[in-house]
Amino acid sequence: MSKADELRAKAARVAARTAPTKLPAQSAVTPSAPAETYIPTVAAPLAKPVRSTVDLAPDQHRRLQAWINDAAVTLGRARLSKQEVMTALVRRLLADDQLAAAIQQDLRNATQ
Structure with a gap:
């Protein structure tokens, strides 16, 4: 073909x-x-995860990786991925109104 x-x-x-x-x-x-x-037929909802990327400053990246390594040790795991951390952060952000408000305030302060 x-x-x-x-x-x-x-x-x-x-x-x-x-x-x-x-x-x-x-x-x-x-x-x-x-x-x-x-x-009309309705398009099927997305079944596959949607990829999101983030650009970090080198210092932020190092500090995030250090935190992830410490968290893995605390949780008794050999490895913890950034994907797992980001998924947990987003899940918490969407479920916790106080955290969402604090993030919004951080965003307001960052643009001023």
């Missing part, structure tokens, strides 16, 4: 996925001639 054929096949799959679904209406005008309504 050529690259062009692969692209055509992919375009057909995408078009089929986003084409409106044709469903009969619940209340037809007459029983002998049911009306049809078009209900």
